[in-house]
Amino acid sequence: MISADLGQQLERYVTELVASGRYGSKSEVLREGVRLIQDREAQLMALDAALAQSLAEADAGRGTDAATVFDRLEAKYRAAAGRTPGHGA
Template identity: 70%
Template sequence: MISADLGLQLESFVSRLVETGRYNSKSEVLREGVRLVQEREARLAALDGSIARGLADADAGRTKPADRVFDRLEAKYRAMAQPKE
């Protein structure tokens, strides 16, 4: 069992969530909070992996000049902005 001191502000917030019926118990609020942190950490880990792959690609020379990429994107979005006939 985990016991945590949330401080007055967070404790009051959790109590209001339960009192208003948004959650059934303080434990339910805390479980939801931990789940949200878990999801965020998973997204951050995926981002870290993407950054590492990008840096490895750059180190290995698997890159394209920025001006070519920007030109391609600009052409793409100009074409998207053209009215369809």
């Protein structure tokens, strides 16, 4: 069993969440918090892996130069602006 000192501010917040009925117990609040941290850590690991892969591809000369990327983005947003109400087409 884990015992944790959350400090007054977090303890008060956890108590408020339980009192509001949003959570059934302090343990539920803490479990949800740990699940959210797990999700965030998994997302960060996926981003790190994607970044490492992209850097490896760039080092191997398989990247796209910035000017080409910006040209594509500019064209994409210019086209999207033309489709919004009040901006033409």
